[in-house]
Amino acid sequence: MLKGKVSVVGTGPGPVEFITARAAAAIEESDLVIGYKLYVKQLALLLEGSEKEVISSAMGREVDRCRRAVAEAKKGRKVALISGGDPGIYGMAGLLLQVTHEEETPPEVEIIPGVTAAGAAAAVLGAPLTHDFAVISLSDLLTPWTVIEKRLRAAAEADFVIVIYNPRSNGRSDLLAKARDILLERCKHDTAVGMVRGAGRDGEKTWATTLGDFSCCIDEADMATLVIIGSSKTYWHGGKMITPRGYEL
């Protein structure tokens, strides 16, 4: 019997130039590409001219995609399961492994890391993540809001830089404002805030502000937006957001 395999492939922030050589090779070597339709569309340049089967599906069909990937690999096919950013960070790696654990004879799995959305957003803003940071998703679809609140408070209390994923969950626009209010219980109004929509993609847009002035742009956040809240040490200078590591200059 042929030996099938699922490669969970991190494709980075979007443009194919941010894909690693390893990820591109895994897609090239695969018989079948499975992914969320937006991420698959971004791979058009890589898939052009290939006879490869491509299965794309809508947001929310994550479990289906994983089950299909495992089923096809068990038939002996090489499957590239696409995950935007890094598949291990709010991505498909965990779910795929959970699905394989339902199998008596699971297929081989390889997880190929990618450039994270946080790293791409940080690069656009300057260097806000060069010291300790916490990564928090505001999506309360799979996590109780009380847990999210607790994490926001703890991260602010210990002066972490905070990266916020999914600032708008399920169409709800008030989560980010709620998070801002919680952070303002502990953080100063002049705490640096950077926001990036579509980091590294065409139409990328950035905002430079502070927690106190965040209402200037808070409603612009959408599902493709990442928000970075500085620590007490973070500052804006010359249009760049910087968290110093502590070197003497």
Add this chain to the structure above:
Amino acid sequence: MLKGKVSVVGTGPGPVEFITARAAAAIEESDLVIGYKLYVKQLALLLEGSEKEVISSAMGREVDRCRRAVAEAKKGRKVALISGGDPGIYGMAGLLLQVTHEEETPPEVEIIPGVTAAGAAAAVLGAPLTHDFAVISLSDLLTPWTVIEKRLRAAAEADFVIVIYNPRSNGRSDLLAKARDILLERCKHDTAVGMVRGAGRDGEKTWATTLGDFSCCIDEADMATLVIIGSSKTYWHGGKMITPRGYEL
């Protein structure tokens, strides 16, 4: 006058196959490559046969490397300043920007994100970072230990997965054991712990353990090691470390 530029290039966990196309192009297009000697050595395959000038220096010469990069760019040269992993995560991006801010007419700077050490280690271990996490460096060279302790406690209290960078600082081997003891004040003894040395590199080594049993391998940690401490939801299954996102299977 020629227009110089510094590209701060993230080269990922080590092997050139984990470098993005954008990063490889920036190195290719540069007149001069500057970096920490280990990272420059890892680029041998990319630099082979080129007539490019390469300046490598020792750990601890970070400020010098940044100043040199800025000085050379001001002469009109294109400089690739190499930073392992992602240059924005405990990397060279922040320091380079700080150095440019000393200049009256700073050169153009581009920051090119890379695969982080955390992402590479997570991929090797399974999928420990698919939910909220905190990233903490134990290096007390540039950060007071009291701040590090406070962040460890806050992260454990709010049930973050915790990624520990620099588990051994300045040759001191007791920092990781101290961190473990602090975490055990709040975390259960059976909290999943994964450790990876040289993720993605030849000779990569992983350890699967728990906080309570961490003494089995805690002394194996070195400067190239990353430690991931699970949340209360993280578990080991089939040799893989998983933090479930919360999907219904």
